[in-house]
Amino acid sequence: xxxxxxxxxxxxxxxxxxxxxxxxxxxxxxxxxxxxxxxxxxxxxxxxxxxxxxxxxxxxxxxxxxxxxxxxxxxxxxxxxxxxxxxxxxxxxxxxxxxxxxxxxxxxxxxxxxxxxxxxxxxxxxxxxxxxxxxxxxxxxxxxxxxxxxxxxxxxxxxxxxxxxxxxxxxxxxxxxxxxxxxxxxxxxxxxxxxxxxxxxxxxxxxxxxxxxxxxxxxxxxxxxxxxxxxxxxxxxxxxxxxxxxxxxxxxxxxxxxxxxxxxxxxxxxxxxxxxxxxxxxxxxxxxx
Amino acid sequence: xxxxxxxxxxxxxxxxxxxxxxxxxxxxxxxxxxxxxxxxxxxxxxxxxxxxxxxxxxxxxxxxxxxxxxxxxxxxxxxxxxxxxxxxxxxxxxxxxxxxxxxxxxxxxxxxxxxxxxxxxxxxxxxxxxxxxxxxxxxxxxxxxxxxxxxxxxxxxxxxxxxxxxxxxxxxxxxxxxxxxxxxxxxxxxxxxxxxxxxxxxxxxxxxxxxxxxxxxxxxxxxxxxxxxxxxxxxxxxxxxxxxxxxxxxxxxxxxxxxxxxxxxxxxxxxxxxxxxxxxxxxxxxxxxxxxxxxxxxxxxxxxxxxxxxxxxxxxxxxxxxxxxxxxxxxxxxxxxxxxxxxxxx
Numbered sequence: 001x002x003x004x005x006x007x008x009x010x011x012x013x014x015x016x017x018x019x020x021x022x023x024x025x026x027x028x029x030x031x032x033x034x035x036x037x038x039x040x041x042x043x044x045x046x047x048x049x050x051x052x053x054x055x056x057x058x059x060x061x062x063x064x065x066x067x068x069x070x071x072x073x074x075x076x077x078x079x080x081x082x083x084x085x086x087x088x089x090x091x092x093x094x095x096x097x098x099x100x101x102x103x104x105x106x107x108x109x110x111x112x113x114x115x116x117x118x119x120x121x122x123x124x125x126x127x128x129x130x131x132x133x134x135x136x137x138x139x140x141x142x143x144x145x146x147x148x149x150x151x152x153x154x155x156x157x158x159x160x161x162x163x164x165x166x167x168x169x170x171x172x173x174x175x176x177x178x179x180x181x182x183x184x185x186x187x188x189x190x191x192x193x194x195x196x197x198x199x200x201x202x203x204x205x206x207x208x209x210x211x212x213x214x215x216x217x218x219x220x221x222x223x224x225x226x227x228x229x230x231x232x233x234x235x236x237x238x239x240x241x242x243x244x245x246x247x248x249x250x251x252x253x254x255x256x257x258x259x260x261x262x263x264x265x266x267x268x269x270x271x272x273x274x275x276x277x278x279x280x281x282x283x284x285x286x287x288x289x
Numbered sequence: 290x291x292x293x294x295x296x297x298x299x300x301x302x303x304x305x306x307x308x309x310x311x312x313x314x315x316x317x318x319x320x321x322x323x324x325x326x327x328x329x330x331x332x333x334x335x336x337x338x339x340x341x342x343x344x345x346x347x348x349x350x351x352x353x354x355x356x357x358x359x360x361x362x363x364x365x366x367x368x369x370x371x372x373x374x375x376x377x378x379x380x381x382x383x384x385x386x387x388x389x390x391x392x393x394x395x396x397x398x399x400x401x402x403x404x405x406x407x408x409x410x411x412x413x414x415x416x417x418x419x420x421x422x423x424x425x426x427x428x429x430x431x432x433x434x435x436x437x438x439x440x441x442x443x444x445x446x447x448x449x450x451x452x453x454x455x456x457x458x459x460x461x462x463x464x465x466x467x468x469x470x471x472x473x474x475x476x477x478x479x480x481x482x483x484x485x486x487x488x489x490x491x492x493x494x495x496x497x498x499x500x501x502x503x504x505x506x507x508x509x510x511x512x513x514x515x516x517x518x519x520x521x522x523x524x525x526x527x528x529x530x531x532x533x534x535x536x537x538x539x540x541x542x543x544x545x546x547x548x549x550x551x552x553x554x555x556x557x558x559x560x561x562x563x564x565x566x567x568x569x570x571x572x573x574x575x576x577x578x579x580x581x582x583x584x585x586x587x588x589x590x591x592x593x594x595x596x597x598x599x600x601x602x603x604x605x606x607x608x609x610x611x612x613x614x615x616x617x618x619x620x621x622x623x624x625x626x627x628x629x630x631x632x633x634x635x
Contacts, residue, residue: 242623
């Protein structure tokens with residue numbers, strides 16, 4: 001057994017060089033003044049103070065808002081799909097899941113670019129609108145375009161994680177629910193939905209986190225003035241050259257993400273606890289946990 | 290035995306594959322859509338070398354990549370960035386004895402302020418910044434306002450603005466009657482307020498290269514553009530025209546330079562000389578629409594039956610003293626960057 005433990009070492013080495021050291025560098029940059037010279041470090045918290053400008057806080061707020069809406073839409077649209085797929089024959093399931101994952105084989109940049117040619121003022125959509133005699137709409141560079149791009153890119157993660165939970169669910173429980181006189185809606189609300197919450201929560205983590213930090217989608221579909229927190233960070237590094245401020249924002253971002261993860265974890269745990277409560281109250285009827 | 294043969298063949302393949310990468314290589318760093326790519330192939334064949342051709346979107350992005358440790362042989366940044374690279378000792382002096390075609394470069398582009406002694410750079414393209422507008426919507430009277438046409442409420446939501454801090458502040462400063470290279474804090478602040486107000490009231494869309502296709506498609510009425518891009522979009526859409534306000538613009542020069550730690554200095558000189566040769570310069574300008582720096586080619590394409598005969602935007606204005614070349618100032622750069630972030634984040 002001990003020999004196997006050594007197999008972890010290459011990864012530890014990898015992680016040390018490519019994750020831990022860069023993280024330390026970010027922390028170092030965030031707390032120092034401009035100038036990339038390691039020899040003359042001056043520590044400061046100015047970079048953090050600078051962020052608490054109403055303009056930057058609004059950028060953070062907007063990022064959280066867009067990510068929240070994206071996640072919500074992903075759940076609303078994704079849940080029925082996952083539910084439907086999980087209830088088809090096993091062979092069909094494999095095929096449908098394949099269809100959902102196929103777009104993910106194509107690079108995200110390419111897929112986002114293609115939305116530009118669909119949504120732009122003389123794009124595919126407007127050409128069709130004009131052809132059937134409707135007035136063309138300006139969709140590019142709006143909240144709508146950005147949210148659409150995010151939902152499109154991240155929803156598969158939501159579907160997959162809900163589907164995984166639903167597919168593994170013990171069908172006998174549903175049969176039992178019907179036997180005991182529950183109708184379809186009651187069965188769904190009281191058996192299926194509570195049991196699938198871990199899947200939803202995993203989905204939230206997989207959708208919310210990338211959505212809150214992405215910069216490519218808002219850059220392409222929102223235009224140069226559509227600034228979310230990811231764009232702000234990119235901008236500080238690439239154009240402005242303020243690596244210190246950029247690092248500070250990255251750290252703040254990391255903390256926001258950490259907080260939201262702890263929050264969802266807690267939500268998950270609460271659900272599990274209350275589930276157990278229900279089970280115990282059921283007079284010892286336990287299902288396969 | 291058979292297996293051994295296959296192995297040998299595979300080995301042979303790998304070896305021949307390798308021989309290609311053993312050729313001398315030249316790393317070139319240039320703006321996107323800024324060359325007729327066939328000339329790269331031509332250069333590769335001519336000297337039996339391999340060219341690694343990389344693209345950047347802005348001078349700032351190029352600079353950041355250099356800081357990241359990337360080493361290029363030839364780079365083609367703009368004037369103020371060249372000034373910065375010279376100042377920070379990141380580029381080396383050119384050996385003009387190896388650049389036989391340099392004599393053909395237009396004399397008004399030599400020895401400008403960013404490289405006053407003609408030591409570090411060889412001009413590639415030049416031009417200015419102006420407005421491309423839809424002649425069916427924007428009238429002569431509208432344009433009489435100069436840059437202020439950008440604040441005409443008629444065009445609210447109908448404007449593309451170039452996403453570049455230098456160009457944004459150029460417009461604001463010129464509108465207010467200040468120098469584009471001002472270091473006076475109150476003037477910079479006034480320009481910042483102008484941009485804030487512009488952003489809030491006119492709902493402009495900030496773009497970079499996507500402006501080209503969008504304007505050809507007629508998506509908006511006015512766009513801030515470089516003269517070269519203007520020439521291209523006007524050639525594709527006849528209802529567009531180019532206008533440079535009298536209040537002054539930026540006269541810019543993008544020039545070829547060689548990095549201090551370039552690996553292949555000799556080949557880099559050959560490349561620069563090649564790019565300045567008459568035929569190659571013609572191919573490039575005919576392809577991208579930017580104004581050539583080679584006098585003979587310039588005369589040819591702007592002359593009778595030339596490719597750009599009758600295109601105002603192809604001939605950058607040189608007789609307006611208010612047109613300035615950008616210069617680099619470390620402090621101002623920081624101020625502008627911060628302001629521009631705030632305007633965009635607003």
